[in-house]
Structures are given as C-alpha cells and as structure tokens.
Amino acid sequence: MATISDVAKLAGVSVSTVSRIINNKPHVSPRKAALVADAMTKLGYSPLQAARQMRGSGSQTIAVTVPYITNPFFSELVAAIERTADERSYKTVIVQTFGQKSHELNALEFLKTNQVDAVIMCAIENDWDLIKQYSQYGLIGVCNEYVADPDVLMVHADQESGMYAGTKYLLNRGYRKLAFCTGQQDIRFNDNIEDLNSDRYRGYLRALREFDLEPSVEWQFTDVSTIADGQRVLQRIASMKDRPDAVIAGSDQVAAGIIAEAQTLQLKVPQELAVLGFDDQPLSQVVAQPLTTIHQPIHEIGDAIANMVADELEGDTIDTRQVIMPLSVVVRQSVA
Amino acid sequence: MATISDVAKLAGVSVSTVSRIINNKPHVSPRKAALVADAMTKLGYSPLQAARQMRGSGSQTIAVTVPYITNPFFSELVAAIERTADERSYKTVIVQTFGQKSHELNALEFLKTNQVDAVIMCAIENDWDLIKQYSQYGLIGVCNEYVADPDVLMVHADQESGMYAGTKYLLNRGYRKLAFCTGQQDIRFNDNIEDLNSDRYRGYLRALREFDLEPSVEWQFTDVSTIADGQRVLQRIASMKDRPDAVIAGSDQVAAGIIAEAQTLQLKVPQELAVLGFDDQPLSQVVAQPLTTIHQPIHEIGDAIANMVADELEGDTIDTRQVIMPLSVVVRQSVA
DSSP, X not given: OOOHHHHHHHHTSOHHHHHHXXXXXXXXXXXXXXXXXXXXXXXXXXXXHHHHHHTTTSOOEEEEEESOTTSHHHHHHHHHHHHHHHHTTOEEEEEEOTTOHHHHHHHHHHHHTTXXXXXXXXXXXXXXXXXXXXXXXXXXXXXXXXXSOTTSEEEEEOHHHHHHHHHHHHHHTTOOOEEEEOSSSXXXXXXXXXXXXXXXXHHHHHHHHHTTOOOOGGGEEOSOOSHHHHHHHHHHHHTOSSOOSEEEOSSHHHHHHHXXXXXXXXXXXXXXXXXXXXXXXGGGGTBSSOOBEEEOOXXXXXXXXXXXXXXXXXXXXXXXOEEEEOOEEEOOSSOO | OOOXXXXXXXHTSOHHHHHHHHTTOSOOOHHHHHHHHHHHXXXXXXXXXXXXXXXXXXXXXXXXXXXXXXXXXXXXXXXXHHHHHHHTTOEEEEEEOTTXXXXXXXXXXXXXXXSXXXXXXXXXXXXXXXXXXXXXXXXXXXESSOOSOTTSEEEEEOHHHHHHHHHHHHHHTTOOOEEEEOSSSSOOOOTTOOSHHHHHHHHHHHHHHHTTOOOOGGGEEOSOOSHHHHHHHHHHHHTOSSOOSEEEOSSHHHHHHHHHHHHHTTOOTTTTOEEEOSBXXXXXXXXXXXXXXXXXXXXXXXXXXXXXXXXXXXXXXXXXXXXXEOOEEEOOSSOO
C-alpha cells in the first residue's frame, strides 16, 4: 500500500504539506493541493484507510526500543517518553534490543501483529532501509539516534557540537593528551555517515585539529559503556608509560567507574587525570569527584518525540518532523 | 472457566500434583489421581483447552511490570528476567506502573487481549484478589514482592532476615540511634501482612528489640527512593538537634544521595553518620564512601522466575512454586 511519503514524493511536495491537505489545514497553495490530489489518485492512496492502518488495532500502545534498560541514560529517556505518552492516553511497553538486530525486529513485528500502534526507537541496530519497510504497518519515530531521512519523526541532541564543546573545554583548560571512550564496537568514522557515534567523533576531531592535535590510537577505548568497563579503562591507563592527562568517558557510567578505580589505585582526579562525563545523570553528583559532564536534555527529548508520535497517530499536522536540541558542558570537579 | 487451582482445591491436593497428573509424570498416588480426575469432570476442566488458553495467542511474549524503570534495582531485575526469557525463546516487554493501580491493570489486560502469554510482576499495586482474576487469561508470576497464595509462581528474597542482619550489624558495631528509610508512602505494619515492606520493618524491629530499643518516630523517613530523596534526608538529619548515628537507607540510591549531601555539608561518613545501603548495585562501589550494603541476588531472582514461568507455559511440572533466597551484608566503608 502507498504511504504518505510516496504521495509526497510523486507530488514533489513535503510530507507535512500532504498531511496539511489531508487534514484540511489552512496555508496550502491550490497548485500543491492539485498535485497532491493527483498523486493520491494515481497511487490509490486513501487517507482514511491509511489512518486506520496507522492507528493499528487501536491498541493505544507504543513500543519503545532501547539497547540496555540498565543504562540509566536509556531508563531516564524511556521514563520521559512514557510520562508524556501516558498523558496522551497511550500505554507504553519497553523492548530491550541488547544491541541485536533480531531483537529490534521483534519490536517492529509488534506493528505487524497490531500489538502496538507505533514504535519509538532510542537506538538503531538494523539498516534504515529495512526498518522503514515496517512503516507500512504503523508509525516509527526515532529519538536520541538519528538517520538521514527527512520523512521520519526524529528528536535528537546535537552530538557533534556537544562533543566539540566538551573537547574544547578540556583543551582550553590546558589538557593536550585526550583519551576517548565510546560504547560502539569499533570507531566507525567517515564523512558520509550521520549517526550519534560518528557525530561525536567528528566533534572530538574538530576540536583537536583546532589545536593541531591528532587522536592517539593507544588512547581510544571502544566497547566501553558500564561502570565496570570504566574501571577496566582506568586500569589500562594506569599501566601505560605514556598516560593521557584527560579522558573523555562517553557516559557518566564510564566516568564513575574510572573515578572509583582511580581512588582505589590512588591516582588523583583531576590532578593526575581529568575525567569528562557525558549525559549528566543523577549519578554524576554522587561520585567521589562530582562529574564535569555534558548535559543531555533527556526529558525534553523524550517529551518531544512522544508528543510528535501521538500527534501523528491522531492525524494532526506536524510541521516540524525533526528536532535537534543543544548540549552544554556542566562544570563540577572532575576536570581542573 | 475453571483453572488448575480450582481443580486442586476441589480435589484437596496441591496445584503441583494436578500438574503432574495432567503431564503424566510419575510419583502420583492412584488415590490422588482419582480425586483429580473426578474434580476435572465436575468442573468441566480440560487440560488441552487450559493449555491453549494459558499460552494465549502464542504471542510468545512475557510482560514484566516494575514501578519505575529508572530505579536500577528494577532495571537490573528486568534485564535478568529478559536474558533468561530470551534464552527460552520468549520476547519480553517491560511495563512501568509508576506505582499506580490502573497502570498495573493495563499490563494485566494484555493477557486478556492475548498481547502477552504471561505477566511477571516485580511489584504489586492492586489487591491480590483482583489480580488473581486475570489468571484465567494467562499466567501470572511474582518476583521480588510476594503474596500469601501458595498457587502462584513466586521468587523473592528473605527481606525480614536481610534487614534483621543489616540492623544487627549496625548494633554490633556500636550504633544505637538507627534511622530508617522506606520507599513506601507510610510505614504500614501489622503482623498479618506478608509483603516486602512489612517484612523489612519486622526485621528492623526484631533486631532493635534484642537490644531493648524502640524505633524513634522522628528518625523514620517514608516515600524515599531516589538519589535526590537521599539528599533531602541528609538535610533533615543535619538540621536535627538529636541526630541518629546511623541510617538504614533502604536502597543504594538513597544511600548515595545521603553520602553526596553529607560531603557537601561536610558531615563525615561514617564517623558522624554511618550509612547502610540495600541492594548492592554497581553504584554502591562508586560513591565517595563505598557502601556497606545488603546484597540482593537480583540475577538469581530474575533467572529463577523467568525459568519457572517458561516451564509452566510449556506445560512442565513445577515442583517448587515458591523460592525464597537469602540476603547477606556486604562490608565496605560507609559503616565504621
């Protein structure tokens, strides 16, 4: 069956214009209205049928996918989504993917079986082309992570600028030997990829290069995301002959593990090693050296995507399909 | 429709005996077999029909309810349940109740609509009599919390003995003025209630009374469950003329908040105030004074209930329907 995106493409207008026409909203030029009407006829697109399909079984349920619910960033994000969904009278079910493609597809299959009306993805494991096929069965929204697709409802933070600002902050404080931690398996980086990890790495590189620095391979830590991972990172750093003077932890969890292990090994934070967190979770205030970290507007992100998805499920016109929120450095005590 | 419990009751045997007979397992006396067959006829109970109903739509999905997914105890518990359910080829969806009766009923309604085959409840908001009615639509298991019902699949820790051991540890270390924190709205306590909070309070009282002590009303803190709540508890303690010398935080989250705020107000832990955590989360090792706390076997609890529920869904005989696991004190640095 044709989708609203197909209609928009054939008519040569935006999805939001098609949506405005279907919902009889003002401010649509007669020329565009004619193009859309024509495209709808050609494609056999029926707004009513599409709406019924979009609303699924009327399960009034939204599934939210996260990699690991034990990561507080994701549990807070899900809680924010669910609070707003609840206000809008939608039930929420949370699906963990454990970072596995097959588990993510399980959640998307819930659309097909009408167990849910919409899926909000907080991370993305499969190729977008595959995921997108499920939009014929229901609505898919994306938050935190992002993809290059102008039709999809999407809310995320400006990861490139956030990591740039954090790295720049360390450089401006005099640090030059900056270690970098990431939760991903490998540092995938090329200029054509638009995703959270690539953008963060891009921000890190941009700041380094302003100071004529290049990243040191020895100080890049991959597949690092828990407190225990942070403890292991610090052990590796402590054993190095040439140690970094600061570490960009990639998450508050990892930063907390690094600081706890530094305390155990009597390595002084921030005097011997500065630690920069990411997320600004409640945890960041209870570690031995409260974290200087990058604040993510978790509640605003969750609230925005839940409202956008509920609006679309209810047939409202959505003028802004993609929202990007700023990140900021929060200064506490883990950087001198 | 009659349930397996109805058959057991009418026949005057245990549910597990009925289950053994239905599944043609050995070690059933001919007399009991006759009683069960009789009861099944009288009630019009069909094991095949019951099995089909028990398995729901074959959604192969289990819902897990938790009060707040942002509480790491629950996110770890859910993760443990889900890992085992996944090994047994069940999908898992997580439902937050926010401690609300209506949200818990939403999850139970998923049984009625065949969206899930079973619900595992990690907390209980509604009266058990109401919840139990949903067992006609599918399987209900309980973990962490518990109820006085011998038929239900249930795995929990021995909260009374755990809190007794923790309180006793403080008393043996010389502390006498013991504050007590709980996540519940009020301290409900009477000898007839069997639940997690009553049992914890019972353990606390038992230890106090061995030292001829009674709890001080002023040092009881209710509705306390987050890091921010812990910070507020410490502020209240700091402003008291007659301060407790130790605080039983009820969770590692609250303990972390108390310790962070004590650091801010320059009140020394454990010299001026000892802090006892509960749960033994990863968090307990990264706070400024690593937590002396009570270890909960979260992974064992989650693993056990998931296996028991999967066994029952698959028609296996379950000999032990209720499992109680021990708690133990882990000594670190927040108690002198």
